[in-house]
Amino acid sequence: MRYLIAGAGPAGVVAAETLRRHDHSATIRLFCGEQEPVYSRMAIPYLLSNKIDERGTWLREPGHFETLAVDLVHQRVETVEPDHHTVVLSDGRRETYDRMLIATGARPVSPPVPGLDQPGVHHCWTLADARAIAARARPGSRVVLMGAGFIGCIILEALVLRGVRLTVLEAEDRMVPRMLDATAGAMLRSWCEAKGVAIHTDTRVQAVEPMGAEALAVHCEQGTVFPADLLVVATGVAPNLDPVRNGSGATLRTGRGLQVDSRQQTSAPDVYAAGDVCEAADWYTGEGAVYAIQPVAVEQGRIAALNMCGRPARYAGALPMNVLDTLGLVTVSFGHWSGVAGGDSVRQSDPEHHRYLRLEFDPQGRLVGAIAVGLPGHVGVLRGLIQSGAPLGPWQARLKQAPGRIAEAYVARVAGGG
Amino acid sequence: MLKALSILPDKCTGCMQCELACSYEHEGVFNPARSRIRVFHFHDEARYVPYTCTQCAEAWCQTACPVEAIQVNPATGAKEVLDNLCVGCKVCTIACPFGTVNYNQATGKVIKCDLCGGDPACARYCPTGAITYVDADLTAYERMRTWAARTDTQAQATA
Numbered sequence: 001m002r003y004l005i006a007g008a009g010p011a012g013v014v015a016a017e018t019l020r021r022h023d024h025s026a027t028i029r030l031f032c033g034e035q036e037p038v039y040s041r042m043a044i045p046y047l048l049s050n051k052i053d054e055r056g057t058w059l060r061e062p063g064h065f066e067t068l069a070v071d072l073v074h075q076r077v078e079t080v081e082p083d084h085h086t087v088v089l090s091d092g093r094r095e096t097y098d099r100m101l102i103a104t105g106a107r108p109v110s111p112p113v114p115g116l117d118q119p120g121v122h123h124c125w126t127l128a129d130a131r132a133i134a135a136r137a138r139p140g141s142r143v144v145l146m147g148a149g150f151i152g153c154i155i156l157e158a159l160v161l162r163g164v165r166l167t168v169l170e171a172e173d174r175m176v177p178r179m180l181d182a183t184a185g186a187m188l189r190s191w192c193e194a195k196g197v198a199i200h201t202d203t204r205v206q207a208v209e210p211m212g213a214e215a216l217a218v219h220c221e222q223g224t225v226f227p228a229d230l231l232v233v234a235t236g237v238a239p240n241l242d243p244v245r246n247g248s249g250a251t252l253r254t255g256r257g258l259q260v261d262s263r264q265q266t267s268a269p270d271v272y273a274a275g276d277v278c279e280a281a282d283w284y285t286g287e288g289a290v291y292a293i294q295p296v297a298v299e300q301g302r303i304a305a306l307n308m309c310g311r312p313a314r315y316a317g318a319l320p321m322n323v324l325d326t327l328g329l330v331t332v333s334f335g336h337w338s339g340v341a342g343g344d345s346v347r348q349s350d351p352e353h354h355r356y357l358r359l360e361f362d363p364q365g366r367l368v369g370a371i372a373v374g375l376p377g378h379v380g381v382l383r384g385l386i387q388s389g390a391p392l393g394p395w396q397a398r399l400k401q402a403p404g405r406i407a408e409a410y411v412a413r414v415a416g417g418g
Numbered sequence: 419m420l421k422a423l424s425i426l427p428d429k430c431t432g433c434m435q436c437e438l439a440c441s442y443e444h445e446g447v448f449n450p451a452r453s454r455i456r457v458f459h460f461h462d463e464a465r466y467v468p469y470t471c472t473q474c475a476e477a478w479c480q481t482a483c484p485v486e487a488i489q490v491n492p493a494t495g496a497k498e499v500l501d502n503l504c505v506g507c508k509v510c511t512i513a514c515p516f517g518t519v520n521y522n523q524a525t526g527k528v529i530k531c532d533l534c535g536g537d538p539a540c541a542r543y544c545p546t547g548a549i550t551y552v553d554a555d556l557t558a559y560e561r562m563r564t565w566a567a568r569t570d571t572q573a574q575a576t577a
Contacts, residue, residue, distance in 0.1 A: 014481065040484035046505040051526075052485075056505065060486060295482045295513045302481070323508045330521065332512055377520045378456075384515030407517055411458050411467055415516070 001026040003308060004087060004095060006077035006243055007103035008032035010040065010294055011275030011301035013059055015101050016070045018305035026309070029095070030065065033076035033104070036127050037062070042294055044130045048137070048158035054127065077104070079247040082268035087243070099270045099308045102244065102258060103301060106237035106276035106292050111171075115208030120216050121231045124155045136230040139163035144218045144228040146205055148175040152234035153188070153326050159232070160197060160327060167198045167226050169218070171235075174201055179322045179333045183347070184373050187354050191329045200224075237292060239277045255279050257290040262314045264304035272308055274300035283317030283387065284336060284368060291320045319387055323379070329354055332379050335386045336360060337369035346400045357403045365391050370406075381410035388414045420495040422554040423531075423538060425468050429548035432457060432466035436540035436549055443539035444529070454518070454531045455540045455549075468549055470540070471518040471531040473497055479530065482513035488530075495554070496533040504528055 003019055005012045008030050016030045032038055043057035065072040079088040080102065086094045108123040110116050122132050137143055141164045145152055148170035159166050168175075174185030175192075189199050204221045211217040211227060218226040239257035253259045253267035257279030264272045264280070275297035282289040296318045306313035323332045339345055342363040349356045356373040367385040385392075385406065392399065395409040437453035445452045455470035473496050480488040480497050487503035488510060490496070499519075506526040510519045519530045531538075533551075541551040 010484065042484040042507060042509070043505055046507070052505055056485060056503070059484070294484055294509055295478070298481045321512045323512045325506070325508060325521075328523070330508065334512070378517035379511050380514040380519060381517035383512060384517060387515055407456075408458050408460070410517065411469055412460065415467075415469065 001309070002096065002098045003028045004077075004097040004100040005030045005103060006080070006087065006100065007105055007275070007277070008038045008059075008072065009103060009105045009275060009297065010059065011105075011297040011304075012101065012103035013038060014298045014301035015103060015274060015305040015308075016065070017068065018302050019309055020068045020070060022306070022309045022311060027071070028069070029071045029073055031073050031075055031077050031089070033090070034126060034128075035074055038065075038072065039127060041125060044124065044127070045154045045158040047127075047130055048124075048134060048155070049161040057127065077102075077243050080243045080252070080271065081247050082252065082271050085270065088247075097270070099272065101301075101304055101308065102266070102271065102273040102277055103275045103297075104240040104243055104277045107240045108233070109236050109238045110233055111205070111235050113205050113207060115216075116231075116233060118208070118210065118216070120214070120229065121208060121233060123233050124151065125237070133230065133232060134162075137162045137164050140165065141229040142215075142227055143167070143230045143232065144169060144216075144226050145232045145234060146218075147171075147234035147236065148199065148201070149234060149236060150176055150179055150322055150324060151237070152232075153324050155232060155234055156192070156197065157325065157327050160195065164230075167228075168192070168200065169203045169205060169220065169226070170199070170201045171204045172201065175199065176324065176331070179324070179337075179371075180331060180373075181338065181358065181371060183349055183351075183358070184331060184333075184356050184371050187351060187356060187373050188326060188329060188331060190351075191354055192326060195327045197327075237276070239279070239290060239292075241277065255288050257288075259288060260300075260304075262316075263307040263312070264300055264315060265307065272304040274304040280315065281317045283319045284340070284362075286317065289318055289320075291318050293320065293322065295321060316387075319383065321383060329374060331371070331373050332375065332382070333369075333371045334382045335367075335369035337371045340368055343368065344396070344400075346403050348403045357406075359399055359403050359406070361392065361396055365393070365396050367392065378407040378410075381407050381414075384414055385410050390414045420554045421536075421551050422473065422495070423470065423533070423541060424550045424552045425470075426548050426550075427465065427467040429546045430457065430466040430468055431546055431548075432459060433545065435543045435545060436468055439539040439543035440531075443534055452522075454520075454529060468540070469518075471497070471514075471516065473531070473533070474516070478513040478515065479510035479519050482509045484509065491532070491535070494533045494536045496535075497530070498532045499528055499530055501525070501527050 039057040076090040143164040258273045276292040279288040303315045339360040344361045358371040360369040437450040440453040504527040
């Protein structure tokens with residue numbers, strides 16, 4: 001058996017390891033599109049804040065893939081040709097597969113703003129981006145961060161820790177709009193402002209122009225101009241579908257991402273997908289969703305690999321979950337935090353101490369979503385309560401009285417303790 | 419044979435010795451807030467439930483870690499946090515559906531039960547036998563494992 005894996009992020013790496021665990025003799029080739037050791041994008045903010053060095057971003061120890069007899073190949077998979085069971089690599093060579101996994105991840109997207117293609121403007125996605133940002137983000141540098149979404153907020157902390165003078169521009173009406181509601185977003189904003197970060201919401205960048213030899217002028221729609229030594233663009237990511245769009249012949253079914261069934265198989269035989277590239281069923285609605293988060297990526301990588309090596313496994317659906325530590329304020333969100341039709345909810349807010357807990361219940365009395373700001377611990381039980389689908393019974397009323405009792409509710413209703 | 423914590427809530431009197439022992443063992447202070455085991459009090463039912471990591475086979479914390487900072491101690495089977503690798507990203511704290519991985523603001527790292535390297539202080543100091551450290555195939559442990567299965571998104575996977 002010959003397995004090819006396009007993409008050496010968490011989904012691809014976990015898939016390679018899972019394949020090897022169940023198939024000792026197969027050929028397993030893992031294609032990494034960057035000329036770097038296999039590394040974790042999630043670790044980049046900690047590299048920028050000097051908490052770790054580049055080695056600290058590596059996903060696996062050196063020699064790991066040799067030990068597993070997985071061929072790590074530093075070539076990008078440019079095209080997948082399902083009709084022929086072949087792929088085309090960046091050096092033009094073709095390779096055949098019996099089964100393959102597309103785990104090509106996501107890539108940053110830029111809004112249609114003129115001037116984003118000049119020196120001093122960077123995404124924060126790859127190790128190369130991180131090196132370029134580190135070179136310009138020095139103590140006292142003027143840095144403009146475009147986008148206060150999840151990735152923007154993680155970089156925000158790293159930039160502040162580097163000692164830059166930071167201005168954040170967000171097009172929507174609050175910080176992290178995909179993860180936090182208005183209350184939580186406002187808390188995060190006041191927290192950041194108290195730490196000396198200038199935050200501008202409802203602010204769209206119109207154009208970026210050079211200013212002098214080294215600097216940039218960031219023009220906003222309202223007419224404001226922000227001078228910058230560095231502009232970091234963090235306006236979201238999208239599935240990297242190039243390998244399935246470049247080819248001719250059979251096309252794989254795509255929506256917002258590469259669509260897969262509950263076995264992580266695409267619309268073509270023997271072609272699977274996992275991680276940020278794919279669109280999989282939401283755990284609650286069953287509708288296709290792209291959540292682009294690490295826990296989903298590694299679970300999908302594992303499920304895909306099991307099916308690839310003939311061990312039927314189904315993915316129960318993707319549950320969105322995020323955690324963010326922004327200059328010491330920890331925010332988390334799970335599931336359908338904005339609520340579901342016919343459901344019920346409770347919110348407990350203490351803006352003065354930056355504490356907030358919002359729980360959303362469905363009509364069947366189950367927890368379906370949550371947001372927490374400044375929650376002191378056991379935060380994982382929110383996932384446990386949501387994903388177990390356990391009916392809360394009398395605990396729904398208790399949580400409505402005292403939402404902070406979530407860990408007790410979990411132990412009582414899921415862990416069988418109470 | 420690997421050993422595991424066996425927790426029998428019916429025997430727990432809520433004395434909190436386990437929390438104090440855990441805190442002192444790991445942090446050098448008697449502070450229940452810094453314990454890796456927690457006793458839940460269900461006053462309505464006059465019931466106490468000690469609760470900590472089951473070292474579950476699924477190990478969501480370990481697979482979710484982006485930098486391999488959670489690894490299995492082969493001697494004990496415990497999933498341990500390697501402080502020199504942990505970057506404090508907290509993804510494990512939301513990935514663990516049991517809520518038994520927590521962030522320690524003071525160190526910037528996450529903490530979880532490590533079975534004290536094979537001699538868990540909570541079991542050693544439990545005066546009633548509610549917490550014991552026993553061969554891993556005993557029924558109480560299996561029951562704890564079934565808690566895991568109820569949260570398992572991969573329950574239908576065969577491996």
